[in-house]
Amino acid sequence: MPCFAGGRRDDDPFDSARLRFAANLMVRTCSHLKLKGPFAIQPSREGNRLLIQCAVTEEPDFARLAEVAGGSEIEASLWRGRRHFQLDEACHDALLAIAGPPDGRGAGRRARAAAREAEEQSRYRWGRD
Secondary structure, three states: OOOOOOOOOOOOOOOHHHHHHHHHHHHHHHHHHOOOOEEEEEEEEEEOOEEEEEEEOOOOOOOOHHHHHHEEEEEOOOOOOOOOOOOOOHHHHHHHHHHOOOOOOOOHHHHHHHHHHHHHHHHHOOOOO
16 A cells, blocks of 8 residues: 555554544545534554544435545444445545645644754763663
8 A cells, every 4th residue: 555644664554644644634535525514533553454434424424425435335333334445546646636735834843843852852862872
């Protein structure tokens, strides 16, 4: 599976950056689709796979998401409906066309804060290497 989030390895199931990226992509997609009812996104890991669960309350919203993401219907048990899809390159492009690029505001500020924190921590390790 391609790594759209710039993760360390494509097959790393524990890469949190990839999980956050996929969850944020689904949140942006649902927001830009202007769904009629509320929705919830829950990122998780299932076995050695990343899993994003998206719950909607309205049937038209479920149909709209199915139309956009594709995939196949799976047994829904207690839910109104349930679909499974692979975030491959085509699906990623379709979702990104709706969701738009990630909001990078504040990324520089966070990077500078992380660098300051790393520098502060390195003071305590000086001479230990």
